Amino acid sequence: MEDMINIETKKEGNTCTIFVSGVVDYSTMDPFIKEIRAVERGTAEVIVNFKGLEFIDSTGIGAIINLAHEANDKQFAVKLEGMSEETNELFDMIGVFQIMQTLQSEGQ
Template sequence: MNELIITVEVKESTAILKLYGILDISTNASIEPYLEKMGDIEVLVFDFSGLDFIDSTGIGSIMNAIYLSEEKHFIVRLQGVNDLTHQVFEMVGLYQILDAMQGEVI
């Protein structure tokens, strides 16, 4: 069974979502409730250091957060991205979208 564990740490105006396990079609809906609960934050950090696997639906969840950031006026940062996930993010253009929407990457 695939499992995704999410922990949230809020420091001042920054929320850090730490992802552990697998972010795929069976777990990607787990992120949405956390995004809906985000109050007045300036920065949302996705910490991928505990992530074992991400598929295209998981990437879609990250993309949704990036689009939400434009609507709610916060910045998305990515940290703890391993080499394989980094390559996938580059291949699908996630960094370019993040850069185009926010003017900065990571």
């Protein structure tokens, strides 16, 4: 059984929403990284929607953290939404929210 990831991107004005569903792990995450890298200059906000997320491993979390740092460098905002309670707890424990809040307050 092969794990699958599905990525869809929607652009509205200066906001880019990336819908991530399925399994985001070491073996599947290349399309996710590609989508993050493809965020165009001039984008004001990137929203990553995890509503259809089944599983995320440390490599996937690393991509989110790298996105947060890139957003700080390139001056755009990042928002995570649609997480399950379990994913929310995982992000909180590892420090994803703390990193995003600290970088955003530094960037203001």
